[in-house]
Amino acid sequence: MSPYQNIKIKCPKCGQVGNMSVLPSLNTALNPELKEKVISKEAFEYTCPGCLTKNHLNYTFLYHDPSRKLMIQFVAGDDKAWVKAVNEFRQMPYSTRDPLRANKYCVRAVRSQNQLTEKIQIFDAGLDDRVIEILKLVMLANSFKGRLLKKPDHAFFYKDTDGSNNIIFFKKEESMGALKVTPEQIAAVEKDYAAALQDTMPGELQVIDSLWAAAAIKQCRKAD
C-alpha cells in the first residue's frame, strides 16, 4: 500500500491548484526507498505545475524504523499544537503503547524537520541522541571558547559523505563551521553523564533537545 495521500494544494505564488502526494508517515521496513527522500526533505517538497516554484511544506509526520525500534514524531505548528500532540501521544491507549514498551522502543518528538532528519542520522550512525545533545553543549561551551568572534547558538549532527560524524554549528542561519565527533568524545560523555543516560522510560515518548541536555548536565554537576 502506498504511504502517500493525495491532497489538493494552492500555490502560494501563482494561486494554481494542483495535486500533491503527501507522506504523513513512513515505515522504513515497508517503504525503505522513501527514507532518503525524508532525509533530504525532498518528500516534503511540492513543485507547482503552473509556475514551477518549489514549495517546502511543514506538516506533522511520523517516522518509524522497526529495525532500530525507533519512532520519531515530528509536530508541525505552534506551541499549542506541540503540547497537544505530545499529550495525545503520551495518553495513547495502553494497547497501542504496550508494544512500544515491551520492545523498549526509542520514542522521540521533535519540532522541526531539521531535528527529524538529524535524529534519523544519529540513530543510523548507531549513536545515542542524548549523548549527542550533551556533546553539542559541551562543544559549544569549550571548543569555541575565544576562537570565534561570534558564538554559535545551535548545532546539528550530520553524517558527511565521507562517512564521518560531525556537528555543525550555527549562529542563526549562518554556518560557523563543523567539528568531527570522535569515539573518545562519545565515551567521555557516556562516562561523565552516565547518571543522566539511564533509560528509565523505555517505550515512552521523550523530548531530547538542548533543554534536555542542559538539565542533564546540571543534574550531573550537582551530583559531583
Ligand SMILES: [Zn+2]
Ligand atoms: Zn505556482
